[in-house]
Amino acid sequence: MIKNIYDLKSYISADFQSSGKRLSLRNCITNPVLRFTLVMRLLEYCLNTRKSIVIYIPLLLWFRRLSYKLGFSLGPNVFGPGVAIIHHGLLIINPATRIGKNCRIHMGVHIGGSGKFVDPSEVDHHCPRIGDNVYIGPGAKIYGPVTIGSNCTIGANSVVNKSFEDPGLLIAGIPARQLVASRRI
Template sequence: MKEYLFDDVWKFQRRLRWCEYVVNTNSNWLLILFSRLMLRRISRALGFTIPINTFGPGLSIAHYGTIVVNGAARIGANCRIHVCVNIGTAAGSSAEAPVIGDNCYIGPGAKIYGPIQIGSNIAIAANAVVNKNFIEDNITIGGIPAKIISKKGSKGYLRIAKFE
C-alpha cells in the first residue's frame, strides 16, 4: 500500500478519475474548477496530456513521461499504455480520432492516429505507427505502417482475472 501512496503515476490516475466523477455528476462549478486545476498540475509534472473521459476503467500507465491523447479518442477498459505514445487525429482533421477496444496493450513510442478502429485484446508493438483499421480481435500489430505480426494479442501483457 505504501508504494501506491507515494507513486506519482498512481496519484495522477486517482486525480483523473476524481475529475471525471466531479465533471460527470454535475458538481459545484468551483469543485469542477479545482479538480481540473489539480489534474492539470500533476499532468504537467508527469508529461501527460490525457483528457477526462477518454479511457475506460482499468487504465494502467507504466511510467511517467510524454503521453498525448486527443480528447476525441475513445479507449476501452483495461488499457496498459507506455511512454512516448501519441493517440490523435490525422493532419487536417480535428474530430476524427481513434477508437480502441478493451484489453489493449500500447507499447512505448506507438503512434495511433486518424479515424480508425482497433479491436479488443490487441497488443500494439513499440514504435508502431497505426493509421488504418484493425477490427480483428486477439492480434499483435507493429511496424511502420502497422501490420499484423502475430495472433497472440495482449494476453501476456495484461494482468486481468479474465485471462488467468
C-alpha cells in the first residue's frame, strides 16, 4: 500500500520496469495502459494519504474515464508494486481482492468474490488473495475465497475456484488443477 511519496515513486518505477518500459512522457502519452497504471498509483497515493479533495476528485474522474475507455473494472489498492497489465480489454477485479508484487495479468481476466451475499465488513474474507510473481493468462477466472501462492502460473481460460497455496505451481483447466510436468528419463 502506498503510504508516502517514496512508496509512490517505488511503485511507479516497479510498474514501468515490470512492463518493460521506462518512465517517460512519450510512453505515458502513447501507451494507454501505462497511463492508466500511473493514474491508478497517483489515485492510491491521494486516497491513502488523504490528500485534498481538490486533487482527489479530478484523479478519480480521470481514473474512471480511463477504466471505461480501456475496459477495466477494478478499484485502487488491489495490486502490489510491479503490476504489468499486458493489453487493454476486459479486465474485471473485485476491489477487495489483493494481489502481490510483480503480477503479470492479461486481458479477459475476471477475479471476483464468492457470489454469496455477505455482511459488507466480511467482504475481504470472500475474495481472492494472490501471491507475488504470479502470471495470470488470458481469460482466466478466479472466484471465491481462494489463495494462490507466490510464483504460480495460471493458464489461459482456467477457472480457479479452490486454493493453491504452494509456491511455483502451474495451474490450468476447468476447474483448475495443478499440472505436473513430465519427467524425462
